[in-house]
Amino acid sequence: MTTAPTLSKSHFDRPSSWILAAMASIAALQMACAGSLGGPDQYARSEITAPTESSQETALAKPASLRRGLEDLAAFHATATVLRRHNDAAGTAALRRFLQRTSSSYLSGLSRPSSGREQQELISLRANLLLSEASVWRELGDRRELRRVRRELSRRFSSMDDLPVEFPIGVATTLGGALEDLHPDQGRL
Amino acid sequence: MLAGLALAGLLGSSPATAASGEDWPGYLDYAYIYQAADREAMQARLDRYASSAGRSLEAYLAKEIEWRAESGESLGDDDRRRLAIGRFLLYRSTGNRSELDAAIAALRGSSAANERPEQRYWLRTLRAHQALERREASTFTRQLFDLWVEVILPLEETRSTYASVSLDSGPRAGFVSALPYLYENLSRLILIRTQQMGVDWDLDALGSIVRMLHAGRVGRHPDLIPADRSSRSYLERVIARLDGAESDGGSLTFTLALFEASKLHDRARATVAEEGLSDAALNAHRVAVGAYRKAFARARTLQGQTAVTVRALRQLGEMAVAQQRSGATVEIDSPFSVTEALKLYQAMHAGLRGGWEQFGYRDQGREAFVTALRGLWQEIQESAFNTADLHFSRGIASADKGPRKADREFAEAARIFSEYLAAFERYAEPVALEGLPATAYFAAHEAARGVADATALYGDRGQSSIQSARVAALYQRALDLYPFDPRLWASFAGALQGSGRERDFLSRTATLSGIVARARVLDDWIEHSRPEAQSLGSMRQAIADPHARIYLGLADAEALTEIEDNLVALRERDQTLRQREGVLAAGTDDAELPQVSSSRARSDLREQGRRLAELRARATELEQQIATAERTLPVFREALGATPIADAMRIERDHPVHELVRDLYYETHRFESPAKAAARR
Numbered sequence: 001m002t003t004a005p006t007l008s009k010s011h012f013d014r015p016s017s018w019i020l021a022a023m024a025s026i027a028a029l030q031m032a033c034a035g036s037l038g039g040p041d042q043y044a045r046s047e048i049t050a051p052t053e054s055s056q057e058t059a060l061a062k063p064a065s066l067r068r069g070l071e072d073l074a075a076f077h078a079t080a081t082v083l084r085r086h087n088d089a090a091g092t093a094a095l096r097r098f099l100q101r102t103s104s105s106y107l108s109g110l111s112r113p114s115s116g117r118e119q120q121e122l123i124s125l126r127a128n129l130l131l132s133e134a135s136v137w138r139e140l141g142d143r144r145e146l147r148r149v150r151r152e153l154s155r156r157f158s159s160m161d162d163l164p165v166e167f168p169i170g171v172a173t174t175l176g177g178a179l180e181d182l183h184p185d186q187g188r189l
Numbered sequence: 190m191l192a193g194l195a196l197a198g199l200l201g202s203s204p205a206t207a208a209s210g211e212d213w214p215g216y217l218d219y220a221y222i223y224q225a226a227d228r229e230a231m232q233a234r235l236d237r238y239a240s241s242a243g244r245s246l247e248a249y250l251a252k253e254i255e256w257r258a259e260s261g262e263s264l265g266d267d268d269r270r271r272l273a274i275g276r277f278l279l280y281r282s283t284g285n286r287s288e289l290d291a292a293i294a295a296l297r298g299s300s301a302a303n304e305r306p307e308q309r310y311w312l313r314t315l316r317a318h319q320a321l322e323r324r325e326a327s328t329f330t331r332q333l334f335d336l337w338v339e340v341i342l343p344l345e346e347t348r349s350t351y352a353s354v355s356l357d358s359g360p361r362a363g364f365v366s367a368l369p370y371l372y373e374n375l376s377r378l379i380l381i382r383t384q385q386m387g388v389d390w391d392l393d394a395l396g397s398i399v400r401m402l403h404a405g406r407v408g409r410h411p412d413l414i415p416a417d418r419s420s421r422s423y424l425e426r427v428i429a430r431l432d433g434a435e436s437d438g439g440s441l442t443f444t445l446a447l448f449e450a451s452k453l454h455d456r457a458r459a460t461v462a463e464e465g466l467s468d469a470a471l472n473a474h475r476v477a478v479g480a481y482r483k484a485f486a487r488a489r490t491l492q493g494q495t496a497v498t499v500r501a502l503r504q505l506g507e508m509a510v511a512q513q514r515s516g517a518t519v520e521i522d523s524p525f526s527v528t529e530a531l532k533l534y535q536a537m538h539a540g541l542r543g544g545w546e547q548f549g550y551r552d553q554g555r556e557a558f559v560t561a562l563r564g565l566w567q568e569i570q571e572s573a574f575n576t577a578d579l580h581f582s583r584g585i586a587s588a589d590k591g592p593r594k595a596d597r598e599f600a601e602a603a604r605i606f607s608e609y610l611a612a613f614e615r616y617a618e619p620v621a622l623e624g625l626p627a628t629a630y631f632a633a634h635e636a637a638r639g640v641a642d643a644t645a646l647y648g649d650r651g652q653s654s655i656q657s658a659r660v661a662a663l664y665q666r667a668l669d670l671y672p673f674d675p676r677l678w679a680s681f682a683g684a685l686q687g688s689g690r691e692r693d694f695l696s697r698t699a700t701l702s703g704i705v706a707r708a709r710v711l712d713d714w715i716e717h718s719r720p721e722a723q724s725l726g727s728m729r730q731a732i733a734d735p736h737a738r739i740y741l742g743l744a745d746a747e748a749l750t751e752i753e754d755n756l757v758a759l760r761e762r763d764q765t766l767r768q769r770e771g772v773l774a775a776g777t778d779d780a781e782l783p784q785v786s787s788s789r790a791r792s793d794l795r796e797q798g799r800r801l802a803e804l805r806a807r808a809t810e811l812e813q814q815i816a817t818a819e820r821t822l823p824v825f826r827e828a829l830g831a832t833p834i835a836d837a838m839r840i841e842r843d844h845p846v847h848e849l850v851r852d853l854y855y856e857t858h859r860f861e862s863p864a865k866a867a868a869r870r
Contacts, residue, residue, distance in 0.1 A: 065349055068405070075400030082393055082439035085551075086489050090327060091394040098334040098397065106342045 062114070066125040069110045072102070073132035077169055080139035096140050099133075103145075107133060113156070124164065127157050127175055131167045134182050150182050212242045213249040217271045220278060221310070221370045225377040231282040250275045269299045270308060277315055286322055293319060307364045310340045310371065317378060326391035329383070333375065337398060341375075344368050369410040376407045376420045379441075380427060384449040389442060389483065396431065396441040403428045434557040437493025438549040446487045447496060450480035454504055461507075466517045477504060478523045485524070491537050492549025495565050498533055501525035502568040506575035513579045516586070527573045527605065531612050534569060537562050538616060541624050563626040566616075567842070570609065570632045577605035577639055584646060592648070599643040606639035610666075622855060627847040630854045631838050634670035637663050638677065645684070657687030665697060669857075671850055672705055673728045674835040675741055675828055682742030694742050695735055706733035710852040720845040721834050731828035736817050740825040759818070763811045770804045 076099055083091040111129045113122075130153050137145040153175070157163060161176030173181075216238045223234060239245045244252075254272045258264050264272070273295040280288035293315045299308055313336035320329035348365045379395050408414075408421025416422070430436060430444045437443035457473035464470050481501040488494045502525060512519060540548050540558060550558040584598030613633040616624055641663035644656065661684035668677055681698075685691045705711065711729060715722045731737040838844045 068345075071404040072401050075397050075404060078400060078439065079394060079397040082396060082441075085438050086393065086440065088391075088393055090391065091330075094327065094330050094334065094394045095397060098338070098394070101334070101338040102342065105338055106346070109346075 062122060063125060066110055066122070066129055069107055069129050070125070070132055073107075073129070073136055074169055076102075076136045077132065077139055080136050084139055084141070092140055096142060096145075099136060099140070100145070103133060111152075111156075123157075123160075127153065127160075127163055127165050128167075130156075131165055131175075131178050131182075132169055135168045138182070146182065150179065153179060153182075213238070213244075213246060213253075213275070214271060216242070217274045217278075220274045221367050221374060224278070224281065224314075225374050225382075226281070228282060228284060231278065235278060235282050246275055246279060266299050266305075266308060269295050270311060273311055273315065277311075277318070280318070289315065289318055289322060305364075306340045306344050307367075310336065310364075310367075313340065314374070314378075318382075321382060321386040321388050324386075324388055326388050329388060330392065330394050333379065333395060333398060336375070337401075341368070341371065344371070369413050372402055372406040372409075373414055373420060376402050376424055380420060380423060380445065384445055389446045389449070390487065392442040392445065393440050396439065399424070399427065399431075399441060432552065434492070434550065434553045434561050435496040436549065436553075437488045437496070438490045439552070440487070440489065440493065443484065443487045443489070443493050446480070446484040447493075447500075450477060450484045450497070451500060453477040453480045454500065457504075458507065461511050466511055466515055466519055471519055471521065474504065474508060474521055478521060478525075482524055490549030491533070491540075492561065494533055495537060495561050498525060498530050499564055499568045502527070502530055502572040506568075506572040509572075509575040509579040513575075513582050518583075527569055527576070527608060530565065530569045530572070531608070534562070534565050534612070534616075537565065538624050559623050562624055566624070566629060567626050569612075570626075570629060573605050573609045574632065574635065574639075577602045577609075580605070581639070581643060584643070596647055599647045603640045603643035603647070606636040606643065609633070610636040610640065617854065617858075622851075625851075626842075627851045628838075628842055630850045631671055631835075631847055634667045634850075635839065637667035637670060638680075641667065641680070641684070654688045657684050658690070660684040661688055661690070668698070669701055670854065671835065672701055672732055673725060674833070675728070675731075678738070678741035679743070695738065698732075698738055698742075702732050702735070702738060704857055705729050708853055708856055710849060710856050714849050719849075724834055725846075725849075727824070727827040727830075730824050734821060734824055736821040737824045737828065740821060741828065755818075759811055759815050763808060763815060766804055766808045766811065770801060770808060774801060 076095070080092070080095060082088075083095060107129065111126050111133075113126060130149055134146055134149040134153070137149060157175055161174060161179075163175040165173060165175050165178050167173050167178035167181060223231070226234060235246055242249065250272055254264065254268050254275075257268075258272075273292040276288045276292035276295060280286065280292060293312075296308070296312050296315065299312075313332050317329055317332040317336070320326075320332055344365050345368065348368060351365060375398065379392070379399055383389065383392060403424050407424050408416065408419045411419070427441075427444055427448065430448070431439055431441065435447070437447075453473070454477040457470065457477045460467070460470040460473045478501070481497055481504070485494060485497040485501075488497060501523065505523060505525060508519070508521060511517075537548065537558075541562070545555060545558040548558065550561070580598045580602035584595045584602060587594045587598060610633055613625075613629060613636065617629065617633070641660045644663065645660045648656070661681060664677060664681035664684050668681055671677075678698075682691065682694050685694055685697075706729065711725065715726045715729070731741055834844075834846055838846055838850075
């Protein structure tokens with residue numbers, strides 16, 4: 001039959017040094033291929049490329065993480081809607097703090113573009129991620145955070161008004177249309 | 190992968206899977222695998238490990254860790270964590286809260302508490318349990334949000350990085366490989382433990398975590414956590430309920446409370462099935478009623494109130510049936526009743542004219558709202574009928590114990606049936622016919638009949654003519670709603686007889702007869718050979734024919750033979766008359782009359798002629814009677830022999846004839862003003 005662990009698990013808390021070294025090499029290789037050590041945080045139209053074999057392989061994990069981020073934000077959105085409809089002020093405040101922490105420790109990293117050229121799919125996913133976050137902030141009635149995300153969207157995706165996105169969640173539109181809708185004068189806020 | 194298999198082995202409950210010779214550190218370091226076990230399972234597991242390690246958990250903690258702390262030695266992070274986990278496991282296996290406090294105290298001051306996900310995981314988990322012990326829902330929520338941000342998200346990020354180099358599982362993945370178990374533990378903590386600890390309020394914000402766990406986290410690793418040991422299916426049901434029509438505007442607090450109440454109801458139902466109405470079964474039902482009461486209190490929308498009421502009414506109905514079967518009388522104090530449910534129905538019914546979105550069905554749509562409205566009515570109907578039937582049967586059973594007791598029961602049965610009938614009259618309006626299920630129309634017939642039966646039996650000392658007139662009116666109402674049960678025609682005629690109005694039978698049924706004869710929906714039903722078309726056709730023919738209608742009212746299956754015997758006697762009499770008529774006719778031939786000269790002879794001849802004319806008239810009358818009987822009897826015979834559809838409709842919600850009865854009702858009432866309808870009735 002199977003055996004119980006015989007080593008204390010603390011031995012495994014950190015990956016061994018050779019793994020870390022290998023990972024560092026892979027990361028360095030990726031950055032070198034992209035021709036830059038620090039990525040821009042603003043997209044220009046010329047940076048959107050069709051997927052190539054090599055970029056597909058290295059970016060394999062990114063769309064999955066972004067999609068998970070989108071799913072998580074959908075969970076936030078559904079919950080925020082319930083709390084708003086029930087006028088649950090305490091619940092809304094708790095969820096707002098939770099989203100703030102999630103945004104700063106996790107979502108902000110996901111929405112930040114990686115170095116080099118990115119596929120259209122990734123750019124679209126990142127824009128959708130920010131828009132989803134904006135949807136949740138709007139649902140939570142937080143003007144300040146909504147403005148922050150809107151600013152970020154305008155800055156990162158300037159001149160990409162025709163980018164197909166979903167806003168609010170599940171409704172197809174363009175980025176320009178979504179930004180217009182996100183204006184603080186629009187909508188529930 | 191090897192470590193994964195080892196973890197899966199630890200999760201298994203078979204004692205054989207626990208390795209011999211392992212000491213407590215190994216078991217404690219992997220406690221996240223089995224920490225969610227219930228008290229008995231946890232105790233059994235700790236006993237098993239103690240047997241394998243050669244000492245109890247308490248002995249290990251005291252001998253290896255606590256004595257060093259007591260002697261002033263500063264404990265390392267691993268020791269602190271193991272001590273905390275050990276105390277926590279003792280808390281889970283005994284319920285002793287001081288063990289939980291000791292566990293939290295052990296982690297306090299841990300240098301790595303702010304850094305290592307594993308340390309933070311245990312700290313947040315223990316504090317979440319403490320919040321449940323203290324009944325602090327908001328603290329519980331905060332601890333889980335912190336756990337998510339401080340433990341789950343960093344581990345997922347690390348796993349994502351490891352995955353790119355295929356190191357996301359196996360021993361080198363470290364605490365990352367614990368993620369599937371952490372998801373599972375979080376899921377159980379929110380969905381199950383909160384309810385066990387009675388923390389069933391202010392949990393809605395945790396809906397975010399529940400939804401994230403559902404989205405590809407819990408149940409994603411069946412190789413580590415087999416489906417039958419995962420909370421995945423329960424989580425799926427919770428999400429389906431949150432988003433479904435039986436939600437309370439998406440409230441997690443409400444959904445968990447209703448699930449808990451339903452579980453208790455199921456348990457009570459099973460106990461009744463096993464033990465009958467034992468004390469344990471009654472207590473189980475009382476606990477379930479309490480849980481439904483709590484869930485109702487948590488509901489903030491009519492949607493939530495409806496979801497609870499539907500189940501609570503079902504419970505009332507089940508209790509009535511159990512009492513009727515066993516003959517026992519039990520008292521269970523419940524805030525739910527048909528009367529209260531009808532108030533809720535009234536509030537919901539208003540949504541048919543607009544505003545239903547405000548009731549909680551915004552996300553599910555109008556169809557879900559209408560389905561819920563009909564479902565509520567269905568439960569009101571069934572609960573009312575089960576309870577009324579209980580009182581009616583008690584009335585019958587207690588007839589020999591004195592008329593007063595029986596009358597009380599009959600009066601209560603009549604009150605409940607009347608309440609249903611009055612509500613039906615109120616809501617069965619052509620402008621909002623979608624508010625009632627198809628079964629409601631036949632049920633209204635049953636209710637009218639039920640009030641009539643109970644009223645007829647009320648007062649064993651004989652009925653007054655006024656009482657009989659009221660009973661007759663109720664039977665007539667029952668016939669209007671469903672005229673296809675031959676037994677009811679006889680009841681109606683009997684009640685008319687009791688009030689001295691039997692001569693009104695034909696006139697009072699003439700309108701109904703016309704409606705049945707001309708109804709387009711019935712034509713269509715029979716022409717297209719829809720279910721029971723033959724039986725319905727037979728009854729329609731009988732109702733449309735005045736003579737057959739008289740048979741329906743005055744005769745039954747037993748009387749049929751008598752009528753048939755009478756017909757034979759009539760035929761014999763007819764034959765005799767005709768023979769006598771022949772003889773007389775021969776003796777009174779008009780041609781011979783002028784030749785009779787004496788006045789005496791003439792007088793005799795005139796007398797014979799008069800008798801002949803009399804005989805001929807009687808013969809003609811008999812001929813008509815025989816012709817009528819010969820034409821009507823087969824119709825009546827066929828109607829009596831038709832399938833008793835009503836018996837099947839009574840127990841089958843989806844019997845197709847319910848739709849016909851509903852459509853017939855609306856065909857009859859569509860163009861009638863309320864005043865005209867009342868006048869017709």
